[in-house]
Amino acid sequence: MGFLKKIFGQTSEEEVTMTKLNIGIILGSTREGRVSPQVGAWVKEIADKRGDANYEIVDISDYQLPFLGTTDGSEPGIAAWNQKLNELDGFVFIVQEYNHSITGALKNALDFAREAWNNKAAGIVSYGSTGGARAAEHLRGIMGELLIADVRVHPTLSLFTDFENGAFKPQALHLDNVNAMLDQVNAWSGALKTLR
Numbered sequence: 001m002g003f004l005k006k007i008f009g010q011t012s013e014e015e016v017t018m019t020k021l022n023i024g025i026i027l028g029s030t031r032e033g034r035v036s037p038q039v040g041a042w043v044k045e046i047a048d049k050r051g052d053a054n055y056e057i058v059d060i061s062d063y064q065l066p067f068l069g070t071t072d073g074s075e076p077g078i079a080a081w082n083q084k085l086n087e088l089d090g091f092v093f094i095v096q097e098y099n100h101s102i103t104g105a106l107k108n109a110l111d112f113a114r115e116a117w118n119n120k121a122a123g124i125v126s127y128g129s130t131g132g133a134r135a136a137e138h139l140r141g142i143m144g145e146l147l148i149a150d151v152r153v154h155p156t157l158s159l160f161t162d163f164e165n166g167a168f169k170p171q172a173l174h175l176d177n178v179n180a181m182l183d184q185v186n187a188w189s190g191a192l193k194t195l196r
Contacts, residue, residue, distance in 0.1 A: 021053040021089040021189050023182075028095045028106035030061040035127075038168035039157065040094045043125055046178050047092075053186055058084060060109040068111045078112055085116035090123075090189030091148070092181070097128030097135035102142075110142055117146040119195045121188035123181040124154050127163075131156025149192060151184035153177060 025044055027036040040057050047055040063077035063084075095102055110117070122143060126132025133156055143150045155177040157163075162170045 024058040024088040030105040095126040097132040127157035153181040
């Protein structure tokens with residue numbers, strides 16, 4: 001039946017959903033009082049309106065990953081983390097700058113997987129006093145080693161103009177950049193899927 005539907009150009013909503021890419025919006029902080037959930041929810045709201053992929057928030061704090069090399073690696077969160085990454089075709093990293101770099105929690109999460117990252121695309125949405133640009137540059141180097149293709153468009157959010165008393169209040173000008181970044185993530189994720 002599915003074959004006939006393809007011939008005649010008819011597909012069910014379920015079939016269309018199955019063919020969409022799965023993009024994870026990865027929250028890169030685990031600290032108490034973090035704002036990455038607010039930023040991630042904002043990106044997901046923009047992304048969901050597009051209807052071009054299946055977007056989901058992936059919170060590294062949910063996996064309770066130990067520090068790499070400090071245990072025997074049998075914790076269930078490690079396997080669950082790798083399984084989640086294997087289900088995804090691409091990523092959007094929500095990155096906050098700490099001491100000119102990414103958080104230790106994000107670096108640890110990146111290191112707890114290898115092949116699950118390979119031949120996938122990623123975009124970055126960063127924030128900090130300089131828009132998180134230095135953290136994003138460090139992340140790009142790590143992604144290169146993990147065979148993640150990072151896209152060019154990079155929305156940067158300023159602690160001075162996009163946050164107010166700890167609450168995230170993004171300027172409207174960022175909407176175009178987020179959509180352009182998602183365009184690139186989807187295009188590259190689709191192309192790279194053919195390599196896996």
